[in-house]
Amino acid sequence: MSTDEEVTHTGSCMCGEVRYRITGPLREVVNCHCEPCRQFTGHYLAATAVSTKDISFEKQETLTWYHRTPTVRYGFCSQCGSSLFWHDATRENFFAVPAGCLDQPTGLSTVLNIYIETAGDYYALDPSLPCETGDITNW
Ligand SMILES: [Zn+2]
Ligand SMILES: [Zn+2]
Numbered sequence: 001m002s003t004d005e006e007v008t009h010t011g012s013c014m015c016g017e018v019r020y021r022i023t024g025p026l027r028e029v030v031n032c033h034c035e036p037c038r039q040f041t042g043h044y045l046a047a048t049a050v051s052t053k054d055i056s057f058e059k060q061e062t063l064t065w066y067h068r069t070p071t072v073r074y075g076f077c078s079q080c081g082s083s084l085f086w087h088d089a090t091r092e093n094f095f096a097v098p099a100g101c102l103d104q105p106t107g108l109s110t111v112l113n114i115y116i117e118t119a120g121d122y123y124a125l126d127p128s129l130p131c132e133t134g135d136i137t138n139w
Pocket of ligand 2: 032033034035036037038045115
């Protein structure tokens with residue numbers, strides 16, 4: 001990941017009612033196989049991450065937050081149902097953004113699987129990627 005250049009990425013939900021812009025570095029993609037992320041996406045969450053200060057919204061009227069715990073919330077579009085964000089208030093400066101909603105090309109690569117102990121039983125984990133049980137503290 002390059003941090004020494006200013007890069008702008010954009011993304012949106014399927015219907016386009018939520019549209020965002022990210023100015024700043026993107027983390028490489030981490031696949032989260034925890035049960036809530038599997039339910040949120042219908043598969044697993046393949047997400048980049050950005051600093052909260054680096055994301056701004058061009059449109060967000062239909063952005064809706066589901067608070068799964070007092071601190072953890074999932075963001076989705078209430079019109080088209082696209083899975084858009086994951087945010088943990090205890091990690092204030094951190095916003096997970098599903099890579100599939102970014103406009104192409106993203107320039108990203110997938111680098112890690114987490115929560116592999118709760119991965120779905122119907123798919124194989126990519127053997128070329130490192131795997132972690134549970135979360136990682138600094139992703
Ligand atoms: Zn939408
Ligand atoms: Zn997860």
